Amino acid sequence: MSEKRIRVLVAKPGLDGHDRGAKVIAQALRDGGMEVVYTGLRQTPEQIVSAALQEDVDVVGMSILSGAHGTLFPEVVNLLREKGAGDVLVVGGGIIPEEDIPALKEAGVAEIFGPGTPLANVVNYIKEKLN
Amino acid sequence: MFKQDQLDKIAANKEKWAAKLEATMKKRPERQPEFAVDSGVTINTVYTPLDLADRDYEQDLGLPGEYPFTRGVQPNLYRGRLWTMRQYAGFGSAEETNQRFRYLLEQGQTGLSCAFDLPTQIGYDSDHQLARGEIGKVGVAIDSLADMEILFDQIPLGKVSTSMTINAPAGVLLAMYIACAEKQGFKKSEINGTIQNDVIKEYICRGTYILPPEPSMRLISNIFEFCSKEIPQWNTISISGYHIREAGATAAQEIAFTLADGIAYVDAAIKSGLDVDNFGPRLSFFFNAHLNFLEEVAKFRAARRVWAKIMRERFGAKNPRSWTLRFHTQTAGVSLTAQQPMVNIMRTAFEALSAVLGGTQSLHTNSYDEALALPCDESVMIALRTQQVIGYEIGVCDLVDPLGGSYYIESLTNALEEKCMDYINKIDALGGAVKAIEYMQKEIHNSAYQYQLAIDNKKKTVIGVNSFQMEEKPPEGLLKVDLSVGERQVEKLKKLKAGRDQAKVESLLKAIREAAESEANLIPVFIDAVKEYVTLGEICGVLRDVFGEYKQQIVF
Numbered sequence: 001m002s003e004k005r006i007r008v009l010v011a012k013p014g015l016d017g018h019d020r021g022a023k024v025i026a027q028a029l030r031d032g033g034m035e036v037v038y039t040g041l042r043q044t045p046e047q048i049v050s051a052a053l054q055e056d057v058d059v060v061g062m063s064i065l066s067g068a069h070g071t072l073f074p075e076v077v078n079l080l081r082e083k084g085a086g087d088v089l090v091v092g093g094g095i096i097p098e099e100d101i102p103a104l105k106e107a108g109v110a111e112i113f114g115p116g117t118p119l120a121n122v123v124n125y126i127k128e129k130l131n
Numbered sequence: 132m133f134k135q136d137q138l139d140k141i142a143a144n145k146e147k148w149a150a151k152l153e154a155t156m157k158k159r160p161e162r163q164p165e166f167a168v169d170s171g172v173t174i175n176t177v178y179t180p181l182d183l184a185d186r187d188y189e190q191d192l193g194l195p196g197e198y199p200f201t202r203g204v205q206p207n208l209y210r211g212r213l214w215t216m217r218q219y220a221g222f223g224s225a226e227e228t229n230q231r232f233r234y235l236l237e238q239g240q241t242g243l244s245c246a247f248d249l250p251t252q253i254g255y256d257s258d259h260q261l262a263r264g265e266i267g268k269v270g271v272a273i274d275s276l277a278d279m280e281i282l283f284d285q286i287p288l289g290k291v292s293t294s295m296t297i298n299a300p301a302g303v304l305l306a307m308y309i310a311c312a313e314k315q316g317f318k319k320s321e322i323n324g325t326i327q328n329d330v331i332k333e334y335i336c337r338g339t340y341i342l343p344p345e346p347s348m349r350l351i352s353n354i355f356e357f358c359s360k361e362i363p364q365w366n367t368i369s370i371s372g373y374h375i376r377e378a379g380a381t382a383a384q385e386i387a388f389t390l391a392d393g394i395a396y397v398d399a400a401i402k403s404g405l406d407v408d409n410f411g412p413r414l415s416f417f418f419n420a421h422l423n424f425l426e427e428v429a430k431f432r433a434a435r436r437v438w439a440k441i442m443r444e445r446f447g448a449k450n451p452r453s454w455t456l457r458f459h460t461q462t463a464g465v466s467l468t469a470q471q472p473m474v475n476i477m478r479t480a481f482e483a484l485s486a487v488l489g490g491t492q493s494l495h496t497n498s499y500d501e502a503l504a505l506p507c508d509e510s511v512m513i514a515l516r517t518q519q520v521i522g523y524e525i526g527v528c529d530l531v532d533p534l535g536g537s538y539y540i541e542s543l544t545n546a547l548e549e550k551c552m553d554y555i556n557k558i559d560a561l562g563g564a565v566k567a568i569e570y571m572q573k574e575i576h577n578s579a580y581q582y583q584l585a586i587d588n589k590k591k592t593v594i595g596v597n598s599f600q601m602e603e604k605p606p607e608g609l610l611k612v613d614l615s616v617g618e619r620q621v622e623k624l625k626k627l628k629a630g631r632d633q634a635k636v637e638s639l640l641k642a643i644r645e646a647a648e649s650e651a652n653l654i655p656v657f658i659d660a661v662k663e664y665v666t667l668g669e670i671c672g673v674l675r676d677v678f679g680e681y682k683q684q685i686v687f
Binding site: 015023026041044066068097118119 | 249250252253255260261262263264265268269333336337338339377378379465468469470502503504505576579580583584586587593595596597605606609611612614683685687
């Protein structure tokens with residue numbers, strides 16, 4: 001019997017247009033056997049959460065390089081909880097100063113992957129968390 | 132370039148040498164199975180006149196300042212004047228950015244380069260719902276002329292040249308800049324600078340688009356026309372490969388996709404009734420300087436040659452200034468590491484040197500802390516000093532095109548030209564750059580993924596990331612833009628809006644709507660409106676309403 005495939009939404013919240021990292025991660029997760037949906041640019045937290053519910057994902061991965069992570073990551077987590085999807089694993093990446101990470105984790109972001117993270121670390125982290 | 136009997140002798144000698152090489156390689160096997168540049172050109176052990184046997188010096192190289200400009204756009208280049216040292220800066224409020232600008236000018240910087248925050252770049256005022264969390268983060272927030280007046284306070288716009296990284300709303304920001312300069316007492320004809328104004332690459336990879344391609348191309352042609360008449364010194368567009376490269380493209384893809392975008396702009400302007408030699412001399416370019424030092428030098432040289440041929444042969448430009456590819460360069464942000472950030476100073480220095488040896492007209496050097504945050508004063512100063520060391524201390528500016536004539540550099544220049552033309556032909560076959568956006572996105576993404584895999588499997592060494600790692604303390608003293616900047620900006624905007632004559636604002640917005648719906652040039656009505664403090668968001672709101680918004684196709 002085949003294992004259920006992990007479903008991931010890769011999202012770009014806010015106005016930031018840097019999507020190299022998001023797309024590379026999305027491809028790595030797909031090559032790692034997951035079902036991946038990529039939202040494209042300029043997504044509001046509401047749009048991300050509605051896509052997450054509609055696609056019935058296990059994971060939401062967000063990338064921000066503009067510095068808006070402190071506002072937008074927690075909004076997504078809160079909205080997921082409000083909609084009864086608080087069990088969705090939320091992870092993030094981008095240019096995120098180390099000193100901001102504790103507050104993001106407190107807000108419910110499970111892990112932050114900074115610049116230089118090998119792709120396999122992200123793939124393995126998600127697999128371990130969900131299996 | 133060489134006589135046949137000389138070439139025969141070299142060929143005979145090289146054959147003998149090849150046997151010796153083979154024997155050596157048995158004893159000293161090579162470090163890797165193959166050597167190649169990321170653009171897909173194999174690198175041989177050594178280069179000789181044989182690699183340039185079918186080339187013609189006059190046709191391929193010529194002298195600096197002469198067609199096809201392979202060796203540079205100026206006969207004496209840096210012997211006359213060094214490149215413009217232009218550090219991209221902008222964050223938080225107009226007051227803070229004004230202070231950074233003045234600091235940079237005091238440190239010997241010779242031109243300004245302004246970064247705008249994302250709401251400004253996407254044509255939203257700071258009080259727009261989508262501006263939440265983004266105000267002042269990646270650049271300065273400009274809602275109206277009032278902000279710009281503070282931004283350039285005590286900076287004489289008739290004397291300093293300013294480059295503005297603004298694309299979709301470039302016409303509006305240009306209008307504000309003109310209004311600001313006039314308020315300072317300068318004439319339009321005295322101002323000098325650049326707007327990026329390159330919307331196609333926003334669709335491809337940078338993301339700050341607003342309108343669909345057709346009205347965007349019209350706005351760009353409006354700017355070309357307006358500037359050629361009113362501000363002849365202005366660089367009307369900076370056709371950018373920088374972001375294409377940052378998004379993952381190889382060197383060959385960077386120049387090919389950039390020049391393909393350039394072709395689309397020239398086509399659109401000619402179609403709108405302009406003469407190529409009218410706007411051609413004011414087109415400028417913007418490239419990346421990445422880590423493969425010699426490949427980058429060759430890339431800049433190849434780009435100049437390809438563009439000269441395109442403008443002369445494809446578009447029939449007659450003015451030699453239309454043939455020249457003048458460019459700004461920025462070192463590769465993507466090559467910076469968060470690990471051992473001081474090492475970034477070295478990376479940036481080598482990248483900057485490649486741009487200088489490639490003949491750049493202006494240069495931004497990244498700061499060592501930019502993989503972590505916006506740069507602090509100290510890191511910005513070291514970045515600027517890096518340029519000054521190259522310009523004043525190491526002797527590379529005492530002659531033009533010092534690497535010209537290197538068998539390898541010339542071979543690689545030729546190979547990159549060939550690769551570039553293959554891509555351009557492919558894009559032509561797809562119907563031009565606007566039609567080929569998704570094709571380019573796919574190519575860029577594939578290259579980005581390959582690059583990351585090469586780092587992950589250690590085919591590519593990145594010091595501090597996959598090799599030579601060490602324990603580090605968390606970095607200190609990083610610059611932070613706090614959320615109060617946004618709150619203050621929204622407050623300021625509210626006051627501004629309350630203090631205006633609303634009927635006047637409405638009539639100016641109506642004039643913009645009417646101009647947009649007709650075939651009129653939009654820049655004069657933008658200028659009328661910004662002078663009365665009509666905001667960027669209000670003007671772009673009308674344009675959104677008339678033309679609709681661009682919807683990105685998701686490609687990955």
